[in-house]
Amino acid sequence: MHRVAVLLLPPVVGFDAAIAPLLFGEAADDDGQPLYDVVVCGLDTDPVATIHGFGMVPAAGPEALATADTVVVPGTKFPSARDDGVLTPAARAAFDSIRPGTRMVSICTGAFVLAAAGLLDGRRATTHWKYAPELRGMFPRVAVDENVLFVDDGDVLTSAGLAAGIDLCLHVIRSDHGAQVANAVARHCVVPPWREGGQAQFIDRHLPVQDDATTASTRAWALANLGEDLTVERLARHAHMSPRTFNRRFREETGQAPGAWIRNRRVDHARELLESGDLTVDEVARLAGLGTGGNLRHQLRRGLGMSPSSYRKVFQGA
Template identity: 75%
Template sequence: MHRVAVLLLAPVVGFDAAIAPMLLGSAEDDAGERLYDVVTCGVTREPIASTHGFDIVAAAGPEALATADTVIVPGTRYAPARHDGVLDPDVADALATVRPGTRLVSICTGAFVLAAAGLLAGRTAATHWKFADDLRRLHPGVRVDEKVLFVDDGDVLTSAGLAAGIDLCLHIIRTDHGSGVANAVAKYCVVPPWREGGQAQFIDRQVPAPDDASTAATRHWALQHLDEELTVERLARHANMSARTFNRRFRDETGQAPGAWIRSRRVDRARELLESRDLPVDEVARLSGLGTGGNLRHQLRRGVGMSPSSYRKVYQGT
């Protein structure tokens, strides 16, 4: 079983600390067997203070890091990393026990800890938009992207603020075990299996008043009609808006243009069909709205770097 160690550094953001144990701990195979062994750990066995009035007793000490296949650092206000860009010796020693090749993950301001350990140098990383400039200042060698919900840089993955950790954990499950498992976890946790756009849509924006028109209903409708022609004009008519207004509100709400959003959802649909059904490639392309097998191959190679047959072999074992 894939072992996951969640390193809690005081004062830890309690919300962040619960994300990985909840989501990864809920992932199961078809037989109902858990796919991840998730354990919380600290650099000592003492209770770990959170940022919002409660302490957490971790299940293990730093020894859990040495046997983990994935190490996750949730958001924290741990002062040495957040203010000075360094680590205390006990934290540095604990992280030094992580085996080479272990997947490293941060949620929110946990990126400051990975950066202070020298693990983000020369990489692109995400963190909470509010603290992105602090991360740039402390670690000029890190390419900080505060607009995205998460960054997958292979063996190192980083998420934006707080709830973006949910998006990242679902992405990890989807990458490891396919969309079916990730969607089941999302359904159990009552969260969407993906969120459109990026963190930029949440930066310094007012929440729309209840009577403001939204594109949400049209986006939901579009997901049921991906195999049809979905022009901006048709989407705007469904939303009872002009095309210009629809375009603007769609971008405000998702951070993407309608065409890019539709294309991404069609690729997602194609991936689900390849994972769950033995359909010809041309039929997968038709049902997902990608038109032809050639276009499906192009979009899948661009998105995940695999052909449809290779993708199906990875996730179906056939």
């Protein structure tokens, strides 16, 4: 079983620290058997202070890191990493015990710890938008992108602040075991299985709001009707807006143009259909609103680098 170690470094962000144990702990196969063995550890087994006035007691010490397949570092104000950009001797020894090839994940300001360990040098990474300038200034070799919810750079993944850790953990589960497992975890946690857009929509922006109109209900309607012809004009009519106003409002709310958003949601639906059944490629394309099997093949190769049949084999085999 894939082992996930969640490393608490004081003072830890309590919300961040709870994300990985909950989400990975809920992931199960069709028979209800857990897919991950999750352990919460510290530099010792003493209670770890949080930034909000309570403590968390790790179940294990740093020895748990040596047997982990994935290590998650939640957000923290760990002074040596946040203030000086280095690790303490104890933290350095803990990181040195991690096996080569172990997947490393940070949530929020946990990115400072990965950067202090030298794991983000030459890589693209993210953190909470508020602390991105600080991360960029302290670690100039890291390509910081504060406009995304998370960055998947293969064996090192970083997320933006707080709830973006949920997005990243769901992405990891989806990558490991497919959309059905990730969607079941999201449903249990009463959160969306994915969120469109990026951190830019949450950064302080003093934009005038002229009315209470939103595209949310139209997006929900579009998700239920992906197989139909969803032009901007038709979406705008559903939202009772002009196409120009709808386009602007949609971009403000999602960070994407309507056409790109619809295409991505159709590809997501096609992936779920490929994972969960034995429909032909043409039928999957039709139901997902992608038209032809050729278009589905094009979209999957462009986004994932594999054909529909290869994608189906990977996830149905897993």
